[in-house]
Amino acid sequence: MKTLAALFRIRRAEDERGFTLIELMIGIVIALVVVVAGFTILTTTGRALRANDQVVDTQQNARIAMDLIVGDIKVAGFGLAGTLASTQVGGCKTPTAGIPFGIIPSDKVSTGADNGADKISLVIPTTSVLWKLSANTGVAGFKTITLQGGGGQSMIDAGLNTVAATTAMISINGVLTAQVESRAGDVLTLIDTVAAPAQFLAGTPVYLLQCIRYEIGTPAACTSNGPCLMRGTVAPDLTTSLSPIVDGIEDIQFAYACDGCLGTGIPDRIIDDQGTPSGAFDQADFLTNETWETAPKTPDKIRLIQVSVVGRQVADDQGFGESANGKAMSSSALTVSDHNHTIDAGYSATTYSQYRRRVLTKTVETRNVGIDG
Numbered sequence: 001m002k003t004l005a006a007l008f009r010i011r012r013a014e015d016e017r018g019f020t021l022i023e024l025m026i027g028i029v030i031a032l033v034v035v036v037a038g039f040t041i042l043t044t045t046g047r048a049l050r051a052n053d054q055v056v057d058t059q060q061n062a063r064i065a066m067d068l069i070v071g072d073i074k075v076a077g078f079g080l081a082g083t084l085a086s087t088q089v090g091g092c093k094t095p096t097a098g099i100p101f102g103i104i105p106s107d108k109v110s111t112g113a114d115n116g117a118d119k120i121s122l123v124i125p126t127t128s129v130l131w132k133l134s135a136n137t138g139v140a141g142f143k144t145i146t147l148q149g150g151g152g153q154s155m156i157d158a159g160l161n162t163v164a165a166t167t168a169m170i171s172i173n174g175v176l177t178a179q180v181e182s183r184a185g186d187v188l189t190l191i192d193t194v195a196a197p198a199q200f201l202a203g204t205p206v207y208l209l210q211c212i213r214y215e216i217g218t219p220a221a222c223t224s225n226g227p228c229l230m231r232g233t234v235a236p237d238l239t240t241s242l243s244p245i246v247d248g249i250e251d252i253q254f255a256y257a258c259d260g261c262l263g264t265g266i267p268d269r270i271i272d273d274q275g276t277p278s279g280a281f282d283q284a285d286f287l288t289n290e291t292w293e294t295a296p297k298t299p300d301k302i303r304l305i306q307v308s309v310v311g312r313q314v315a316d317d318q319g320f321g322e323s324a325n326g327k328a329m330s331s332s333a334l335t336v337s338d339h340n341h342t343i344d345a346g347y348s349a350t351t352y353s354q355y356r357r358r359v360l361t362k363t364v365e366t367r368n369v370g371i372d373g
Contacts (some may be wrong), residue, residue, distance in 0.1 A: 062311030077102025092209030265296025
C-alpha cells in the first residue's frame with residue numbers, strides 16, 4: 001500500500017502538469033470568439049449612435065430653418081401702407097414690373113417642375129432698445145421724431161439708408177409707415193408730414209423695415225460641406241448680402257393661396273378655389289410657378305403660404321472600415337411641392353442616396369401683407 005505521503009506527491013505532480021496543447025488552443029479560440037463578438041457589438045453600437053446623431057441633427061436643423069422662415073412670414077409687411085409707387089422697402093419689389101410689396105415670391109422656374117430651390121423676399125421689422133421715441137409727437141401733426149440717445153446712429157448701423165431716402169422706411173409701433181428723408185443725431189426727418197390728429201407718446205417703439213431674402217446656399221457659401229439656408233438683406237438694385245444661418249438645408253419650397261386672385265380681384269375673405277372648383281379648400285388651391293406681377297395675381301392677395309423645408313445630413317456616415325464606401329440612405333429622390341430633385345443639375349442617384357433627409361411642411365397665415373391705397 002502507498003503511504004499517505006506518496007499519495008500527496010502523486011497528486012501534487014498531477015496539479016503541476018499544466019494544460020495540454022489542445023486545451024490551450026481551445027482556450028485561445030474561445031477568447032477570440034469573445035473578442036470578435038465584443039468588437040462587433042462595439043462597432044454596431046458606434047455606427048448606430050452616429051446614425052442617430054445624424055438623424056437628430058438633420059431633424060433639428062430642419063425645425064430651426066422652418067421656425068426662422070415662419071417667424072418672418074408672420075410679420076412680413078408689418079402694416080406696410082401707402083401708395084404702390086412710394087412704399088418700396090429695399091429690394092422687395094417684383095422682378096420686372098418693379099412694384100413693391102411686403103412679400104415677393106420667387107419660384108425657381110415660371111412653368112413646369114422646379115429644378116432647384118425657391119426663394120422668398122420679405123419686408124420685416126427690426127428694432128432695438130434704443131429705437132423708442134424720447135418725446136411725444138405733436139398733436140397738430142409732425143415731420144420729425146426723436147429717438148432715445150444713440151438711437152439714430154444705431155439705426156444707421158443697422159441699415160437705415162437715408163441716401164436712398166425712398167427706401168429708408170420705418171414703422172412707428174406698427175401703426176404708421178413713414179419714409180425717412182434724413183438723420184441728424186437722434187432726430188429723423190420724414191419725407192411727408194404726418195397729419196393731425198395722429199400722436200405717439202414717449203417710449204413708443206420705432207421699427208426699421210428691411211427687405212430680407214431666404215435662399216439655399218451652395219457648399220462653397222456655407223460653413224459645412226453641404227448646402228445651407230441663407231438669409232440677408234436685399235438692396236434696391238437687388239444685390240444681396242446673405243449669410244449662412246442653418247447648415248444642412250437642401251431645399252425650400254413655397255406655395256401660395258390667395259384671396260382675390262380670380263375674377264374681379266376683389267377679396268371676399270375666402271381662399272380662392274383654384275383650378276377645378278372643388279367647393280372646399282384643398283392642396284389644389286395653392287399656386288406655384290406664378291410671376292405675381294399681373295393683377296389680380298399680386299402678392300398683396302396672398303393669405304396662406306405653404307412652406308416645405310428639406311434637411312439633409314451634413315457629414316457622410318463614417319464607421320469602422322466604411323470611410324471609403326458610400327452607403328444607401330435614401331431609397332428614392334424626393335419631389336417636394338413642384339420641385340423634382342431628379343431634374344436638378346448634376347443629379348446622381350448614387351450620390352443622392354448616400355444622405356438621409358427629413359422633410360417638414362407647414363402652412364402659415366400672412367397677416368400684414370396687404371397694401372392700403
